[in-house]
Amino acid sequence: MTPLPVVQALRQRSHAALHQLDADEIGALRVDASAPATRPDGQQWSEYSTALTPDDLLNGLKGWWRCDAATVAAGHVLPVTLAGYVVAPLAGVHTWEKDTRSRYAFPRHACPDTSATPTKVVTATTRPDRDLAELLLGSRLPTHSGGAIAYARTRTGRPPGKDA
Structure with missing residues (x-):
């Protein structure tokens, strides 16, 4: 059960x-909270857990997905979402x-928020990546499409490719 103060804090995000x-559209990797498991190919998989270190999280999020790779790469960031956050x-x-x-697989590095409370922990080393992390971490991100x-x-309100 999630404590009421955590639920209330999430609602305020x-x-x-x-x-x-x-970019006109970005990809988002939707994950579940899970315990560590082993994939059929033998690789360890842990999806998302607040108990993971940033390196373990990045290793656990490596994967091959069906997607529009050009759209994902055009956004320069792949937000990982858990229950829409x-x-x-x-x-x-x-x-x-x-x-x-x-x-498709995407070489990248993580800027994880590994706390269960609305606290940001940014590990990016470059200013643009830190700015992206600050912009996205802990926010709500409604997405569309399956998978x-x-x-x-x-x-x-603007079709793709149309500037304001």
Whole structure:
């Protein structure tokens, strides 16, 4: 059971200020809270847990997903969401790799929020990545589309490719 003060603090969190991003749409990796497990390929997987160190979190979030890789890379960040809240923006997302199953992986580093309370812990080392983490961490991020990778519009009311 989640303590009432934590639920109330989550309810007060604002929506991500996506209009500040330099893309019309971004990808978001939707995860569950889970205990460590082993994937069929033998790799350890832990999805998201406040008990993970930043390095363990990054290793646990490595994966291959079906998605629009160009859209994900164009956003330069892959927010990791748990129940609609950004818990770890993966920064430095600029390129991708494709496997034989037409799934994609993105080299990046994490800026995790590893606390259960609305406290931000930013581990990014560059100013742009720190700014992205501050913009997204702990905010609400409604997404659309099914699957592990979902999408969020950054500029509502404008078709993709149209500047204000």
